[in-house]
Structures are given as C-alpha cells and as structure tokens.
Amino acid sequence: MTQSTVSNLPAQASPTPRRKAKLIRSDAEAIEVAQQLAEDFAREAGERDRERRLPWEELERFSESGLWGITVPKAYGGAGVSWSTLSEVVATISAADSSLGQLPQNHFGVLNNLLLTGNEEQKGRYFAKVLEGYRFGNAFSEARSKTVTAFETRVRFEGDTVVVHGEKFYCTGALFAHIVPVVGVDGENRPFIAFLPRDAQGLTVIDDWDGFGQRTTASGKVLIENVRVPASEVIPAWRAYDQPTADGPVSQIIQAAVDTGIARGAFAETLRVAREARPWVDSGLEHGWQDPLSQAAIGELAWRLRAAEAILEKSAQAVERALAEPSEESVAEASVIVGQAKVLSTEIALLASSKLFELGGTRSVSSRQDLDRYWRNARTHTLHDPVRWKYHLIGNHVLNGVKPARHSWN
Structure with a gap:
C-alpha cells in the first residue's frame, strides 16, 4: 500500500499533467479513440488485477487521449459530446478493464456540477484545465457518516479563503488526480465542492483500498487537515439539487x-x-x-x-x-x-x-x-x-x- 502526502508524493503523482492532452472534436472521434485504447488496455488487464498493479501508464494514455475532456461544452472549447457517446466510451473502456472505466466517473460528474453551479470565471478556468489534460479525482463519500448524503467534512469561509477539514473514503481516482474535488458542508449544512491541488498542504491520499474487485482503482482514503484554498476554487454544489x-x-x-x-x-x-x-x-x-x-x-x-x-x-x-x-x-x-x-x-x-x-x-x-x-x-x-x-x-x-x-x- 502507498501513503502519499505533500512531502512524499508517489513518483508518478503530480499536480500537473505530464503532457498536454489531445483535443477530440466529435462524438465519432471519441468512440473511435475509446475503441483503440480498449484494445490495448485489455491485453494486461488480468495481470494488473492479479498483481494489483496500479495503471499509472495506462491512465496517462487515457487522459492524454482527450477522452477525459469530451463533455466540456463547445462554448468552452470542448467537443460537448452527447451522453449517449459518453456512456458508450465508458462502457467500451470498462469492457476491457473496468477499473480504468470507473476512474473518470466522478471526473465527469464534477464537470457537470461545475457547469450547473460554477460562475463563468470558474467554468472557463477549470474547463480549460481539463482540455489540457488535468484529471479530477473524487473525495466525496464518508465511511463514518449516517448515510451517503450526510457529510461531516466542513468548509469554513474566511473572507476570500475557504478552509476545508475532514476525512473521506471510497475516493476513486484521488491518488491519480491532479486536482482533488472535496465535498464539505457549511454552517447551514449546504454541500460545496472545493478543488484542492494534489500537492496542497494538509491533503493526504492513502491507498488502502483492499476490495476484492475493482482492485486497481485506488479507492482509498483522503485526509483533509485544514486545507486552505481561495474562495474562487469552491463551487456551491448544493444548488444542483436545490x-x-x-x-x-x-x-x-x-x-x-x-x-x-x-x-x-x-x-x-x-x-x-x-x-x-x-x-x-x-x-x-x-x-x-x-x-x-x-x-x-x-x-x-x-x-x-x-x-x-x-x-x-x-x-x-x-x-x-x-x-x-x-x-x-x-x-x-x-x-x-x-x-x-x-x-x-x-x-x-x-x-x-x-x-x-x-x-x-x-x-x-x-x-x-x-x-x-x-x-x-x-x-x-x-x-x-x-x-x-x-x-x-x-x-x-x-x-x-x-x-x-x-x-x-x-
């Protein structure tokens, strides 16, 4: 198991993409690229599962292909593919290696919430990052809360700064992410999403996922210890359900x-x-x-x-x-x-x-x-x-x- 902190990131982890992602321009191109990648990903899927070998190199190819940016709307420079196309892309990759297919699921979910609740400056900035190849992870669920929709992680607004503190589990993709979106609630119990840089001081990603399936998703734990980010890096996720x-x-x-x-x-x-x-x-x-x-x-x-x-x-x-x-x-x-x-x-x-x-x-x-x-x-x-x-x-x-x-x- 790998434990990573700001001072001890895995060699493969980085707060920025290794290379700029390609730009996919159509639904047909997205499906074609997914089919090509799936053929390659299937070859060693069994070995990765048996050895619990994390798919760092495969994931780099996956995001560099441009597929992680296909839902970015055309107005922001993306292909804005249909949800039919996205579903087909995810199913195609999952047929080859479902751990790889699962890894971007919360990435795409966060992009939709950003579209619904972010302001124009935030949308422009984060959509541009995604098109460059930035990967969002997932720090939403909590193992100790009463239900899946209850959150004990807190966000505290201090002027132009937001302080995030809590503990998350089932954090699929966080270990591999460049940016870790964290859900926390304010004093009125309204959920917000804070976009935390992968190397943020106080952010710790722990690869302790030991499930007998989906073995290479690194769906482990994330500790957020009074991490500070500008308020401009926080979106009011609650508005998507209000x-x-x-x-x-x-x-x-x-x-x-x-x-x-x-x-x-x-x-x-x-x-x-x-x-x-x-x-x-x-x-x-x-x-x-x-x-x-x-x-x-x-x-x-x-x-x-x-x-x-x-x-x-x-x-x-x-x-x-x-x-x-x-x-x-x-x-x-x-x-x-x-x-x-x-x-x-x-x-x-x-x-x-x-x-x-x-x-x-x-x-x-x-x-x-x-x-x-x-x-x-x-x-x-x-x-x-x-x-x-x-x-x-x-x-x-x-x-x-x-x-x-x-x-x-x-």
Whole structure:
C-alpha cells in the first residue's frame, strides 16, 4: 500500500499533467479513440488485477487521449459530446478493464456540477484545465457518516479563503488526480465542492483500498487537515439539487455504463470459453458449441445484454432532455429511466460473469486466466448504491406518481 502526502508524493503523482492532452472534436472521434485504447488496455488487464498493479501508464494514455475532456461544452472549447457517446466510451473502456472505466466517473460528474453551479470565471478556468489534460479525482463519500448524503467534512469561509477539514473514503481516482474535488458542508449544512491541488498542504491520499474487485482503482482514503484554498476554487454544489437538474441522473448513468461494460467483457469471454468447452458425455455431440443447452444460455445472456444497452441509450436521451430543459418532470423521467438502466446493467453484469464459469467448465477457473475478475468487479461496482432501491424508485413513480428524491444516487 502507498501513503502519499505533500512531502512524499508517489513518483508518478503530480499536480500537473505530464503532457498536454489531445483535443477530440466529435462524438465519432471519441468512440473511435475509446475503441483503440480498449484494445490495448485489455491485453494486461488480468495481470494488473492479479498483481494489483496500479495503471499509472495506462491512465496517462487515457487522459492524454482527450477522452477525459469530451463533455466540456463547445462554448468552452470542448467537443460537448452527447451522453449517449459518453456512456458508450465508458462502457467500451470498462469492457476491457473496468477499473480504468470507473476512474473518470466522478471526473465527469464534477464537470457537470461545475457547469450547473460554477460562475463563468470558474467554468472557463477549470474547463480549460481539463482540455489540457488535468484529471479530477473524487473525495466525496464518508465511511463514518449516517448515510451517503450526510457529510461531516466542513468548509469554513474566511473572507476570500475557504478552509476545508475532514476525512473521506471510497475516493476513486484521488491518488491519480491532479486536482482533488472535496465535498464539505457549511454552517447551514449546504454541500460545496472545493478543488484542492494534489500537492496542497494538509491533503493526504492513502491507498488502502483492499476490495476484492475493482482492485486497481485506488479507492482509498483522503485526509483533509485544514486545507486552505481561495474562495474562487469552491463551487456551491448544493444548488444542483436545490432546483431540478440532471446532476443525479448524470452521476448514475456513468455507473450503469461501467456495469454494462463489465457485462460486455464477461459475455465476450463466455462466448470464447463456451466454444472451447468439451461436450458433456451424455450429449452425444462432438463439440461443446453444439450443445443446445449452452446455446439457450448464450441466447438469454445475449438478449439481456442487448436490453441493457438499449435502456442505457434510452436513459442517455432522457438525460439529454433533462439537461436541455430541466424541470421537475424531465429530471424525474431521467432519474427513473436511468434507474431502469442501473437495474438491467447490474443484473446482466452479475449473470454474465457467473455463467462464464458454468459454460466454460472447470478449466475456466484457472487462476492463470483470471476470469473471476469479471464477477469480482461486477459484484464490487454494483454495490455503489443498492439496486433494490431502484425497483422501489421506479415502482413508486409508476404506481403513485412520486418523483424520486434529488441527490447524486438518483
């Protein structure tokens, strides 16, 4: 495990990008770049998982490709890609290596909150940094608070300066970030996001993530000990939920895209091992791929995966509508449809990663293949928020017309 402080940053960590990122100019280009990177990232994904080798070099290539800047609006120099394109990019990378696919999820979420709540000077400054290749991490959740929406980290305004103090956990991407956005609340319990430089005095990132899945996300702990930043580096995140906005559905659709990607990767491996499997002795067949029972199982996985991809696309369209014309109705619609995407992507990711072994047989559990990473990653990432509450969210809206509560987990 690696502990890093202002005086002892990992050799790879830096408050500035290694090289300037390329500028992606269209949706088609973004998808093409993601496909090219995914092909490379897949090659050593199993080794990185087995060795818990953090993907420093892969992440540099990922952000230098320009993909981390594709949601920057055209008005600020970016491609302003659709949420359908972003979902496809995240799913494509996640199919190859879901740890890499997860790393920018909060980066994109922060960019959306910046767009919704930042002033023009802040938007111009931070969007420009992102286009240069700056990566945002994540220091939002807290392990000791009563619920995920409760924060004990405090922000204190002292004139033109803000002091941030607290402790965070599940901080995906913070170790790799150039800037660490930290959520803290003021005296009125309103959440703000403070953009802390990676080398800020008092900011400590601890790589103590020991989950059995998503093993190379470094989703560990962040300590913030009276870190001081100018007030110009703090945005009023609470405004994104004080009124109807798509900030919650934006956060959730990225989660669903990661899980859809895991399902794709697991399904591709399932096809491979099913074709290589021996026929069962009682089948009277020459090859395992002739087995009608295996064919039926593959058929079920295929339609469930296509259904998950279809609802992910539909949810992206709902998010687009809610962003373009935010209202109680459009935001509720986006939250419900994205909730459906969360349900389907969770179910197929877990099912496909389990059927992989059933159809591959005993040889598929060899540790040399590391195929269990798909199930471990699916089981770990789908715990981000309980999908059982998505059934409730959807049903309560359909049956009773109750709009979902607005927060980052809806």
